[in-house]
Amino acid sequence: MGREVLKKPRFQAAVFTLFYLAICFVVFSVSLRTAVILFATFTVVLLLEPWARFAQKYFRIKRSISLGIGLTIMFAGITLLIVFLTTPVAKEASKFYNIVRDFFPSVQEAEITSFEVNANIDRFLSDEDLLAQLSHEEIDSLDLLSKDLKNYFVDVMRTIPANPEGLEQDLALLEETLKERSDYLVIVSSSKHKQASFDEIHGIVANYLNPEVAESLSAIVMENAMIVQSQELWKDVVEYFMPKNIDPARRRATYESVRNFLIQVQNSLMKFLPGILEKVPSFVTTTGFVLFFTIVGAIYLSYYFLTVKEFAPRLYPKRIRDIALNFLSDTYKNLERYVISVVLIALIVGIVVGIVVQSMGLKYSLLMGLWAAFTNLIPIVGVPLEIVPLVLLAVSTQNLVLVLILLVVLVIVHAAAFILFLVFMKGYNRINPVIVILMIVVAGQLLGLFGAIVAVPxxxxxxxxxIHFFSPMLEEEEQGQLGE
Structure with a gap:
C-alpha cells in the first residue's frame, strides 16, 4: 500500500512542492531582509501583471511599455511617500506615544527608557504656554534644543563603569572565598548612572532661549524628564460606563480590577513599544536598501515573468509536469487575486480612516491612516491592532460620545471592506477564518511581523x-475500496 502511494504522480508532485517550500522557508528564516526583498518583489509583479494585461487588451500598449509605466508610477509614489512622510510620521508617533502612556495607570516602579525621556522632552517643547513666550527665532531653534537635550540625557542614562580599585578588592575577596573551586564564572555589571544637573541643563537651554524662559524650562526638564507620567484617562472611561448607583465597595473593587488588568497590558506594551518607536528614524535607511533591491528585482522579474512561468513546471519530473502545471496555474491565479484584493482594501481603509480621524477633529490622522493601511495587510488579526490605537486617541479627548461614534464608523468601514473583499475574491478559493488566525499566530512566532503578513499567501x-494533490488521492483511494 505504501509503495503504491509513493508511485502516485500526485504524491510525487506534492513531495517536490514541499521540498521547494522548505527551501523558501530556510531562506526566509536565515535572512529576514532577503525574505522581505523577495516577497516585496513578487508582490510588485503580482500587482503589475493585471495592469499589463489590461493595458495590452484595452489600450493596445506593448507589455514592456506598460510594465515600465507601472513600475515608474509605483516606485515613484512609494519613494515620495517615504521621503515626505517619514519625518512627520516619526514626530506623530512620538507624540502619540504620550497619549498611550496617559491612558494607562501611573506605576511608580516603572523603569524609564530613553524613548520616554525623549517623549517627555518633546512634550515640554511643544507646550502651548511655552511657545507663546518665544520669538519666531527661538521657535525655529527648538529642534536643535531638543537634539541637544536628548543627547545630554543619553549620556546621563549611560551606565557608569564600576570603580576599578574597589572592583579589584572585591574580586580578590571572591577568589579567596572560592579558592577550593575551579569551575566558576564571575559576571561584573554596574547599575549606577550619572545624575542630571540643573546647571548643565540650564547651560544647554540658555543657548537657545531667553533667560526667563530658560530658567523655568530648565526646572521643568530637571524635575520631570526622567519620570514616567500619566493622566490616567482610563478612570474617565470606567466612570462613564459604571452604573451611578453601584455599591461603593464594588466600585472600588471594579477600579482595582481594571487598574491591575491595564498594568499587565502596560507592562507588555512597554517591553516592545519603545523599542519599535526608537527604530522609526532608522526606517529610511532600511527601507531605502530594501526598496533599491526590490526595484531591481521587480524590473528583471516583471520583464522575464512569462519566461519564469513557462520554466516553473520544469522543476518537476516530466511525467508529473501536467499535474504540477495545473497546480501552479491555479495557485498563481489565487495568489494574484488575493494580493490585489488585500492591497486595494488596505489602501482604501487607510485613506478612509485618515479622513475620518481628520473630519472628527482628532490629531495624528496621517499616522492613523498609515497604521490602518499597514494593519489591514494582515487579515482578521490586523483589525484589532488597528482599532486599539484609534480608540486610545479618541479616549484622550475625554469625549466618550466621540469614542462611541468612532467605533460605529469603524464597524461600518470594516463591514464594507469585508463585503468588498468577498466581491474581489468571488470565484476564488478562500481560507477558513479560524485557520487564518492559527496560521498567522504560528507564522508570527516563527518569523515575527513578516510571518504574520506572509501567513495567508x-x-x-x-x-x-x-485541492490538486491530496484530495484527489483520497478520492481515488475511496473509489478503489468501493470497487472492491
Missing amino acids: FGIILKMMW
Missing part, C-alpha cells in the same frame, strides 16, 4: 496542494 499554497 502560504496558506493559499497549502490549500492548493490539498
